[in-house]
Amino acid sequence: MLRALFPVIAKSKSKTKCKMRSSNMASRLLSIILAVVTIFSPLAAHAQTGCLSGSVVDNTGQPVKGIRITAGDNVWTTAQISPEPRSDESGQYRIEGIPPGNYKANAFNDQLGYPGIWWPVRDVSIAASSLCTNSIFNVRSRAAKLKLVVTDGTTNKPIPNILLHVFPGEKPGLWLPVEPLLSYGLPPQVPSLVKVQLIVTAKGYSSSEFSFPSLAPGETREINTKLFPKGLGCITGVVVDENYSPVPAAKIGPRFMGSGYANDVSQPVTADDNGKFTLDNLRPGEYVLWPEKESDGFSTNWSGWRGQVELQRVTVTPGGACQEVTLNMGARGALMRVRAMDEATHEPLPNIEVNFRNAEDTRQGGSIVGEPREVHEFLVPSRTNFIVQVRSPGYRASEPVRIEPLSPGETQDLMVPLQRETTDRRVPPSGD
Numbered sequence: 001m002l003r004a005l006f007p008v009i010a011k012s013k014s015k016t017k018c019k020m021r022s023s024n025m026a027s028r029l030l031s032i033i034l035a036v037v038t039i040f041s042p043l044a045a046h047a048q049t050g051c052l053s054g055s056v057v058d059n060t061g062q063p064v065k066g067i068r069i070t071a072g073d074n075v076w077t078t079a080q081i082s083p084e085p086r087s088d089e090s091g092q093y094r095i096e097g098i099p100p101g102n103y104k105a106n107a108f109n110d111q112l113g114y115p116g117i118w119w120p121v122r123d124v125s126i127a128a129s130s131l132c133t134n135s136i137f138n139v140r141s142r143a144a145k146l147k148l149v150v151t152d153g154t155t156n157k158p159i160p161n162i163l164l165h166v167f168p169g170e171k172p173g174l175w176l177p178v179e180p181l182l183s184y185g186l187p188p189q190v191p192s193l194v195k196v197q198l199i200v201t202a203k204g205y206s207s208s209e210f211s212f213p214s215l216a217p218g219e220t221r222e223i224n225t226k227l228f229p230k231g232l233g234c235i236t237g238v239v240v241d242e243n244y245s246p247v248p249a250a251k252i253g254p255r256f257m258g259s260g261y262a263n264d265v266s267q268p269v270t271a272d273d274n275g276k277f278t279l280d281n282l283r284p285g286e287y288v289l290w291p292e293k294e295s296d297g298f299s300t301n302w303s304g305w306r307g308q309v310e311l312q313r314v315t316v317t318p319g320g321a322c323q324e325v326t327l328n329m330g331a332r333g334a335l336m337r338v339r340a341m342d343e344a345t346h347e348p349l350p351n352i353e354v355n356f357r358n359a360e361d362t363r364q365g366g367s368i369v370g371e372p373r374e375v376h377e378f379l380v381p382s383r384t385n386f387i388v389q390v391r392s393p394g395y396r397a398s399e400p401v402r403i404e405p406l407s408p409g410e411t412q413d414l415m416v417p418l419q420r421e422t423t424d425r426r427v428p429p430s431g432d
Contacts, residue, residue, distance in 0.1 A: 050126040053094040054135040056087040056107050059193070063091025064139055066112055071095060071103045071124065100128045107137035113218060114139040115189050118168060143189035144215035146223060148178060150200060153226035165199035166190050173199075192217040200225055204232055204281070231318025234280040237325035239271045239291055241298075242309075246275030247329055250293040257313075258285030284318045289327055294379065297332030297409065301368075302381040306361045333379040334406035336414060340390050340398075343417035348374045349392045359385035359402060382408045390416040 056067040067087040087093045087107075105124045108116025119140065124133055150159045164176040168191040176188055190196050192215045201207035205227035215221055239250040253268035268290075271277040289312045292300045304311045309330035314323050340349040350372035357365035365386075368378045380386060383405050390398040395418040406412055 048100075048128050049097050050100055050129055051094060051096040051098060051132040052105065052124060052126060052135060053092070053132040054137065055091045056093065056137045056139060057091055058139055059141045063087070063089070064112075064114070065089050065091065067091075067093075067107045067109050067114060067137070067139060069093050069095060069105065069107050069137070071098060071105045071126075094132065098126045100126055102126075105135060105137075107139055110184075110186055110189070113142040113145075113189065115143055117174065118143075118171075118191050141192045142217035144192040144196075144217065145220040146188040146190060146198075147220055148188065148200065149222065149224045150202070151226050152205075153228040156226075159202050159205065159227055161202055163201050163203075164188055165201070167197040169194040169196075173197075187220070190215065192219065198223070200227070202227060204230055204283070206230055231284070232280075233282050233284055233316035233318055234278060234322040235282065235287065235289070235314050235316060235325060236278045236322040237276070237327055239275045239277065239327045239329060241329055242331045244326075244328075247271065247291075247293060247296065247298065248273045248275055250275065250277075250291050250296075250298065250329065252277050252279065252327065253290040253292075254279050254282065254287045255290060256283065256285060256287055258283075278322065280322075282316045284316050286313060286315050288313055289325070291327055291329050293329075297334075297379060298329045299333055299379045301356075301366055301379065302333070302358070302364075302386075305358045305364050305381060305384070307358070307384045308381060331382050332408040334382045334408065335411045336378055336380045336388070336403075337411060338376045338378075338388070338390060338414045338416065339374060340392055340416045340418055342395075343419050349395070349418060350374055351392055352376060353391045354378065355389045355391070356380060357387045357389075357400075359387050362387070380406065380412075382406050382410065388414065390418065392418055394421055395419060396421055 052069070052071055056064045056069075058064050065087055069085045069087070085093055085095045086109075103124050103126060104121045106116045106119075106121045108114050110116075122135060122137070124135055126133055146164075148162060148164075150162050151157060152159055160179065162178040164178060165173050166176055167173045178188055181188055190198070194214065196212045196215060198210040198212075199207050200210070200223065206229075208225040208227060210223060210225075212221070235254065239247045239252065241247055248271060250271045251268045252271065269277050269279055290300055290303055292298055292303070302308055309328050312325055312327050314325055316323060336354075338352070338354055340352045341347060342349060353367055353369045354376060355365065355367045368376070370376055370378075380403070385405060386403050388401045388403055398416045398418055401414065401416070403412065403414075
């Protein structure tokens with residue numbers, strides 16, 4: 001009886017051992033799989049991004065250390081892809097983890113004397129690959145520094161808010177506001193080893209011009225000059241509608257049309273309860289006045305359109321009495337309510353762009369993109385024909401819709417069906 005039991009017990013032990021071995025093998029296999037996933041997951045994630053690498057050299061071909069590299073849609077406003085990427089001792093740099101796409105790249109370091117404003121940014125294309133896009137940046141020679149001592153020619157007092165117009169070599173000029181640079185502890189910097197022309201000016205003052213055949217890299221050049229006050233002018237008047245009734249609280253923006261822009265564009269002013277306004281401290285020259293008051297139906301979206309009231313042009317003369325104008329804003333606009341829907345499903349499309357053009361001159365017009373919503377409302381000109389076209393991501397643009405003249409204050413509803421974009425690009429059969 002005992003003998004008969006032994007084989008059964010032995011067999012049971014054998015099964016237990018097999019189960020234990022099987023469990024151990026499964027556990028080891030799972031560990032191997034997890035290890036492989038752990039190793040290759042970062043590589044898979046890394047393959048979804050790209051990188052930018054290369055070197056930074058100066059005008060002699062020598063490597064430059066400490067140069068910042070930026071890459072973004074706009075190098076002046078987009079943060080660096082990685083924190084403070086800089087070139088090393090050998091001038092090399094490498095930026096990883098960049099999403100695929102086209103970028104603007106630049107190399108600079110103002111503190112070291114290599115400002116990036118003088119040289120064009122570079123277009124770079126980043127692919128999802130472990131092979132980096134290579135780009136070599138030439139930051140030229142170290143810039144020269146300027147120390148400006150600018151005083152009023154009549155009072156001998158320092159003049160604030162100095163502006164520099166710098167012409168390096170044969171390149172177009174560039175305006176440099178001095179005060180913001182000084183607030184960062186940076187003197188104005190200009191290219192070295194090339195001919196440089198400078199115009200020193202300030203709002204309401206004359207200008208002084210300087211020319212240097214060549215400034216040495218890192219040199220500090222002191223400029224002492226006096227500027228004399230120029231006579232400023234002003235514009236005063238009243239804002240009215242098509243019936244010559246005053247438009248209270250309308251905004252009037254003066255746009256200077258003369259050459260030599262010196263960052264002294266005057267801010268818009270608001271008319272009083274009687275529609276009266278004054279624009280003062282204007283530099284002499286020609287101005288175009290842009291009035292608007294969206295809440296009352298007056299928009300700049302169609303200001304100056306052919307067939308509408310022309311924009312007022314005023315010539316400001318120095319000193320003396322203000323130029324007086326009556327600023328006619330024309331007729332109040334109408335309200336357009338636009339809905340878009342899928343042509344096949346009739347589902348509403350909340351994310352749309354509305355383009356409108358002057359029917360008499362299709363070069364005049366614009367686009368309106370608002371927050372996604374079922375009904376988009378916007379002002380349109382009254383008493384004139386215009387053309388509307390609607391777009392939505394993933395859909396074909398609608399056929400242009402001609403809108404007949406609307407009355408001031410009238411509301412017009414427009415429903416626009418849109419067709420989905422098709423990706424069917426069949427190859428026609430060959431003719432053999």
